[in-house]
Amino acid sequence: MTTSVHWQQRVGSQRDWMWRGWQTRYTYFRAFSTESRKTTPVMLLHGFGASIGHWRHNLEVIAQDHTVYALDMLGFGASRKASAEYKIDLWVEQVYDFWRTFIQQPVVLVGNSIGSLVCLVAAASHPEMVKGIVMISLPDFGQREEAIPPWLRPVVSTIENLVASPMLLSSLFYLLRRPGVVRKWAGIAYANPTAITTELVEILTEPAQDKGAATTFSALLRGMLSAEFGPPVKKVLPTLDIPMLLLWGNQDRMIPPGLARQFVELNSHLEFFEIENAGHCLHDECPEQVNQILLNWLTLKFLPKEDYSTSPASSNC
Numbered sequence: 001m002t003t004s005v006h007w008q009q010r011v012g013s014q015r016d017w018m019w020r021g022w023q024t025r026y027t028y029f030r031a032f033s034t035e036s037r038k039t040t041p042v043m044l045l046h047g048f049g050a051s052i053g054h055w056r057h058n059l060e061v062i063a064q065d066h067t068v069y070a071l072d073m074l075g076f077g078a079s080r081k082a083s084a085e086y087k088i089d090l091w092v093e094q095v096y097d098f099w100r101t102f103i104q105q106p107v108v109l110v111g112n113s114i115g116s117l118v119c120l121v122a123a124a125s126h127p128e129m130v131k132g133i134v135m136i137s138l139p140d141f142g143q144r145e146e147a148i149p150p151w152l153r154p155v156v157s158t159i160e161n162l163v164a165s166p167m168l169l170s171s172l173f174y175l176l177r178r179p180g181v182v183r184k185w186a187g188i189a190y191a192n193p194t195a196i197t198t199e200l201v202e203i204l205t206e207p208a209q210d211k212g213a214a215t216t217f218s219a220l221l222r223g224m225l226s227a228e229f230g231p232p233v234k235k236v237l238p239t240l241d242i243p244m245l246l247l248w249g250n251q252d253r254m255i256p257p258g259l260a261r262q263f264v265e266l267n268s269h270l271e272f273f274e275i276e277n278a279g280h281c282l283h284d285e286c287p288e289q290v291n292q293i294l295l296n297w298l299t300l301k302f303l304p305k306e307d308y309s310t311s312p313a314s315s316n317c
Contacts, residue, residue, distance in 0.1 A: 025078035029063035047113030051077025053203035057287035081212035086223035088230035106131035132243040142232025177208035191251040191279035249278030286317035
């Protein structure tokens with residue numbers, strides 16, 4: 001999808017909000033019609049290294065039928081590169097406080113990658129906030145622990161602690177934030193090379209120039225290697241009793257697509273939709289398909305005024 005309008009002009013009404021003394025960025029689109037404003041609001045949560053800009057192809061389309069918000073989670077995008085203990089619970093608290101401040105009615109949370117794990121945990125922790133969740137490429141950090149034999153875990157932990165040293169990670173950060181390197185990393189996340197545009201690289205690299213970005217990058221990676229980073233999906237998912245949709249690209253090289261089928265078996269409320277010829281960031285790589293699937297699902301689940309005959313089914317990007 002190409003357009004001559006700069007992405008900053010396509011992501012709605014951006015605002016800054018002080019959360020616990022930290023500046024954080026959010027945006028929103030009011031639903032276009034008065035009637036649509038009565039529908040369930042939607043809130044979008046990006047993945048690791050991304051930001052509000054990663055939803056530039058989705059926000060305005062969703063706003064046709066729903067008021068939609070997007071939030072730069074602490075440490076990402078235009079939000080403060082804070083000195084904090086980064087873990088899923090921290091972002092869940094940020095999302096919940098944002099909801100109490102600005103929305104105050106049940107929402108549907110939509111997340112990509114780590115953002116989808118935040119959606120899952122938020123739904124379990126604050127059921128009064130969440131009416132349904134959509135998870136795009138859901139990671140399970142509990143899988144990592146299961147994959148390492150008990151006798152090998154001390155060795156792996158020692159190696160990780162060495163690799164995660166602040167000095168080493170800070171030095172590595174200045175290499176990884178280069179546009180050419182970011183473009184190569186995006187090539188792993190995206191199945192379609194044409195989706196890796198100059199605009200996308202700009203969105204991914206600009207926040208890395210912010211004050212404190214190197215220190216935050218180090219803290220984020222150390223947090224992700226910690227056992228306390230986030231709860232296992234297989235423990236949380238079976239506890240939820242709300243509509244849920246799981247989207248996955250069949251060429252995802254970041255998280256094996258086979259994991260999705262394991263998740264579907266854990267909860268009968270979870271609907272699974274696989275998109276062919278797509279990678280890890282479906283909402284950006286195949287926005288037309290994802291937008292239509294999402295809007296159809298929202299209508300089916302949260303506007304039960306008619307006997308809708310359509311339902312999510314496999315699609316080709």
